[in-house]
Amino acid sequence: xxxxxxxxxxxxxxxxxxxxxxxxxxxxxxxxxxxxxxxxxxxxxxxxxxxxxxxxxxxxxxxxxxxxxxxxxxxxxxxxxxxxxxxxxxxxxxxxxxxxxxxxxxxxxxxxxxxxxxxxxxxxxxxxxxxxxxxxxxxxxxxxxxxxxxxxxxxxxxxxxxxxxxxxxxxxxxxxxxxxxxxxxxxxxxxxxxxxxxxxxxxxxxxxxxxxxxxxxxxxxxxxxxxxxxxxxxxxxxxxxxxxxxxxxxxxxxxxxxxxxxxxxxxxxxxxxxxxxxxxxxxxxxxxxxxxxxxxxxxxxxxxxxxxxxxxxxxxxxxxxxxxxxxxxxxxxxxxxxxxxxxxxxxxxxxxxxxxxxxxxxxxxxxxxxxxxxxxxxxx
Amino acid sequence: xxxxxxxxxxxxxxxxxxxxxxxxxxxxxxxxxxxxxxxxxxxxxxxxxxxxxxxxxxxxxxxxxxxxxxxxxxxxxxxxxxxxxxxxxxxxxxxxxxxxxxxxxxxxxxxxxxxxxxxxxxxxxxxxxxxxxxxxxxxxxxxxxxxxxxxxxxxxxxxxxxxxxxxxxxxxxxxxxxxxxxxxxxxxxxxxxxxxxxxxxxxxxxxxxxxxxxxxxxxxxxxxxxxxxxxxxxxxxxxxxxxxx
Ligand SMILES: Nc1ncnc2c1ncn2[C@@H]1O[C@H](COP(=O)(O)OP(=O)(O)O)[C@@H](O)[C@H]1O
Ligand SMILES: [Mg+2]
Numbered sequence: 002x003x004x005x006x007x008x009x010x011x012x013x014x015x016x017x018x019x020x021x022x023x024x025x026x027x028x029x030x031x032x033x034x035x036x037x038x039x040x041x042x043x044x045x046x047x048x049x050x051x052x053x054x055x056x057x058x059x060x061x062x063x064x065x066x067x068x069x070x071x072x073x074x075x076x077x078x079x080x081x082x083x084x085x086x087x088x089x090x091x092x093x094x095x096x097x098x099x100x101x102x103x104x105x106x107x108x109x110x111x112x113x114x115x116x117x118x119x120x121x122x123x124x125x126x127x128x129x130x131x132x133x134x135x136x137x138x139x140x141x142x143x144x145x146x147x148x149x150x151x152x153x154x155x156x157x158x159x160x161x162x163x164x165x166x167x168x169x170x171x172x173x174x175x176x177x178x179x180x181x182x183x184x185x186x187x188x189x190x191x192x193x194x195x196x197x198x199x200x201x202x203x204x205x206x207x208x209x210x211x212x213x214x215x216x217x218x219x220x221x222x223x224x225x226x227x228x229x230x231x232x233x234x235x236x237x238x239x240x241x242x243x244x245x246x247x248x249x250x251x252x253x254x255x256x257x258x259x260x261x262x263x264x265x266x267x268x269x270x271x272x273x274x275x276x277x278x279x280x281x282x283x284x285x286x287x288x289x290x291x292x293x294x295x296x297x298x299x300x301x302x303x304x305x306x307x308x309x310x311x312x313x314x315x316x317x318x319x320x321x322x323x324x325x326x327x328x329x330x331x332x333x334x335x336x337x338x339x340x341x342x343x344x345x346x347x348x349x350x351x352x353x354x355x356x357x358x359x360x361x362x363x364x365x366x367x368x369x370x371x372x373x374x375x376x377x378x379x380x381x
Numbered sequence: 382x383x384x385x386x387x388x389x390x391x392x393x394x395x396x397x398x399x400x401x402x403x404x405x406x407x408x409x410x411x412x413x414x415x416x417x418x419x420x421x422x423x424x425x426x427x428x429x430x431x432x433x434x435x436x437x438x439x440x441x442x443x444x445x446x447x448x449x450x451x452x453x454x455x456x457x458x459x460x461x462x463x464x465x466x467x468x469x470x471x472x473x474x475x476x477x478x479x480x481x482x483x484x485x486x487x488x489x490x491x492x493x494x495x496x497x498x499x500x501x502x503x504x505x506x507x508x509x510x511x512x513x514x515x516x517x518x519x520x521x522x523x524x525x526x527x528x529x530x531x532x533x534x535x536x537x538x539x540x541x542x543x544x545x546x547x548x549x550x551x552x553x554x555x556x557x558x559x560x561x562x563x564x565x566x567x568x569x570x571x572x573x574x575x576x577x578x579x580x581x582x583x584x585x586x587x588x589x590x591x592x593x594x595x596x597x598x599x600x601x602x603x604x605x606x607x608x609x610x611x612x613x614x615x616x617x618x619x620x621x622x623x624x625x626x
Contacts, residue, residue: 006484010470010477017472017513216468223434224485225458379436381452 003226007234008241011208015242021204025246029196030253036192037258040185048112051081051090055098058127062120063091067112089113177263177345189260190340191312193250197243197273198280198333199305205239206284206297213288222379232371236281243277244270263347269340271350275360276336282367283332289374312337335359385448386411387537387569388433392442395425395432402428403592406442410585412536412567415559417583419574419616424589426573427465430541433571434460446537458487461535465542465573467522471515475506475525478514479532486533500528503558505551520546527555538562540572544579556582577613588616595619 015021051073052060064070073081078090078101088109089102100117102110212218221231247270254260262269287304291297311317311328318325328334339356342348350357386409393406403425410416418426431437433444435452444451447459469478479497488496501507504524514522523546530538538559544552560582562568572579580586581600588596596603596619600612607615 003485006481010473010481013477014470014472215471216464216466217470219436220462220464220468220482221485223436223457223460223462223464224482225454225456225487226485227454379452379454380438381435381454 003230004234004237007231008238011234011238012241014208015238025200025204025242026249029200029246029250032196033189033192033250033253034257036188037185040183040188048088048109049086050113051078051085051087053090053092055091055093058124059093059098059120062123063116065116065119068116091117185258186260186345187341188314189254189258190344191314191337193247193254193269193273193344194276194333194336194340195309195312196250197247197276198308198336200246201239201243201277202280202284202287202305203297203301204242204284205235205281206288206291206300207294208239209235209285210288210291210294210297214292219378222375228372228375228379231375232282232285232368235285236278236368239281240274240277243281244274247273247277260344262344264343264349268343268350268353272336272339272343272353272356272360275357275364276332279332279336279360279363279367282364282371286367286371286374289371307331308333313341329359332360332363335363384411386445387414387447388571389445389448390429390433390442393429393432393439393444394441395428395437396440397428401440401592403432403589405593407594408587408597410569410571412569413563414585415563415570415572415583416585416587417572417574417580418587418589419577419580419612420589421575425592426589427541429589430539430571430573434462434539458533459536461486461530461533461538463526463530463538463540463543467526469514469522469525472513474511474513475501475517475521476510478525479510479528482529483532486535488533496532496534500532503531503555504528505554520548520551523547524551531558534566536566536568538568538570538572540570542573542575544574544576577611577616580612586612588619590620590623593623595623 046067047069048067049069049071050063051071052063053073053075060070071085071087073090076084078092081087081090082101082103087103088106089100092099092101100113102113104110209218212221218231222228251262251266251269255262283304287300288297291300308331311331311334313334317328317334320328335356339353339360342353342356388408388410390406390408393403394401395403395406406429408416418429420426428437432439433446433451435444435446435454435456438452446453446456449456470481473481476497479500480493483493483496497510498507501510504527506521506524506528509517509521514525517525523543527540527543530540543555547555556579559570563570563584572583574580583600585599586597586603587594596607596615598606603612603615604610607618609615609618
């Protein structure tokens with residue numbers, strides 16, 4: 002009864018606050034769309050490479066659709082890179098190739114390195130093919146010699162066992178995603194988790210803060226309402242908004258980005274609800290340490306931003322040893338891990354239960370801290 | 382059946398942190414009585430109210446409300462409270478604020494409409510009920526806060542500075558309603574004020590200065606004791622006495 006009144010009040014306030022509504026439901030779609038386009042990398046980009054004194058077969062092998070070759074004079078490679086903005090300069094002295102990379106943009110460096118590697122392989126293969134041809138000729142010789150040999154003994158040197166390998170054909174299969182996967186596919190589950198966490202944290206925290214600064218919280222506690230009913234009203238009220246937000250984000254992902262969700266959509270809702278509850282209880286708790294809305298914002302770099310780095314954006318298992326346990330302290334780490342598991346790997350909740358337990362644990366911890374801090378306003 | 386006092390405070394000491402704000406407070410309030418707490422701002426009136434409501438645990442001494450030691454959450458269902466500062470949801474309408482707090486106070490669905498009309502009538506807010514509170518003037522907000530205190534028909538009303546920002550005509554009407562509630566329903570009422578005219582209306586006065594009760598009694602009795610004809614003069618005389626000690 003009281004909890005219903007709390008929820009319906011929160012709904013009325015929220016629906017009349019157009020700006021917050023937009024922040025909760027439109028801003029996430031805008032951010033996701035922007036990030037989506039940011040990661041549709043333009044594959045036609047060509048990288049500039051300066052070459053000097055490099056053997057023609059190598060240059061030919063390098064001249065692919067990713068590289069623009071520039072034959073350069075006697076300027077120093079460093080000067081060339083500085084003045085002409087080349088991604089790299091390749092020089093040859095005798096049989097020694099030297100590559101100087103600008104390396105200001107690692108993706109350009111990667112393209113040059115990959116192409117050079119591919120070129121080396123291509124040249125090796127060509128050499129091998131030539132070797133096979135020689136071998137074939139030798140075999141033919143051998144065969145005719147053998148024919149003659151049937152008439153008498155003949156001395157023919159057998160062909161040298163060649164080091165040449167057969168030309169392999171490589172087919173790549175993708176366990177997750179496809180050849181068209183971009184970094185956005187990796188980012189998406191993390192993004193969904195982060196959006197739910199961030200907006201719910203901010204909006205519910207500020208709502209409780211306002212309730213405290215306008216005195217309505219104190220007034221509310223002058224009624225026989227239980228502290229648990231106040232917190233419960235907040236959790237349910239904003240929890241429902243978080244679910245609506247999730248429906249919107251997931252629907253948008255499916256319809257507009259056409260990204261395949263391998264796992265169960267219900268599981269996504271469950272994880273997002275848990276994330277929202279954790280964010281809610283954390284937001285409510287943090288708001289008791291703030292006296293103004295600006296002070297609430299000051300907690301974002303402290304509480305929210307560090308969590309982003311531990312969501313898998315940077316692979317946690319490749320972090321410095323002492324940094325890895327810190328990830329275990331961040332709710333978003335578990336949320337993002339579970340969402341990545343569901344969306345890109347099709348994992349089921351039975352695999353992800355450690356994440357669920359961790360999120361529940363955080364939620365219950367923050368919840369009980371909330372009940373304790375609310376004691377300062379009314380002692381029963 | 383002996384008539385139990387509605388509020389009984391004995392030897393109360395109260396404070397915040399290291400600071401002692403109230404000491405040696407004794408008071409008894411019976412059914413149908415109106416008690417006015419008067420004193421300058423910072424005297425400790427709001428603190429006394431908070432303690433009676435059980436929002437703060439007494440440092441020392443005892444507070445009984447309906448014969449029940451505070452703090453006790455369920456007692457709050459029987460207390461209608463008007464805070465010193467208006468605590469209203471600005472984006473909700475007057476009616477929505479009233480309904481919300483009525484539900485919190487435990488007013489049932491059947492009585493809701495009747496109670497809402499009654500409370501709005503007492504404070505002349507019927508016509509503004511459908512406006513959002515953010516469009517209200519200061520006086521209208523004050524009146525809505527009073528209506529919220531009245532909405533559950535509580536046997537104990539606690540009003541912190543109810544007459545601030547209210548015009549004389551409406552003030553008259555509110556006092557008539559308070560007297561009617563006390564007389565007809567037996568409602569016990571505690572209110573704080575620093576307006577001497579309000580003090581004249583009360584059945585009992587408690588003058589608080591620097592955290593202690595400097596004078597206590599009915600207005601007529603106090604005026605007789607201090608041999609003056611105004612409450613204001615009683616207050617000044619009692620204050621001088623306190624300073625002399
Ligand atoms: N929350 C609080 N924390 C610390 N001191 C307080 C608090 N509230 C009131 N006080 C102090 O207690 C004293 C009495 O305040 P209060 O009861 O509000 O007085 P009144 O209502 O008579 O104006 C004042 O000195 C005030 O500064
Ligand atoms: Mg006060």
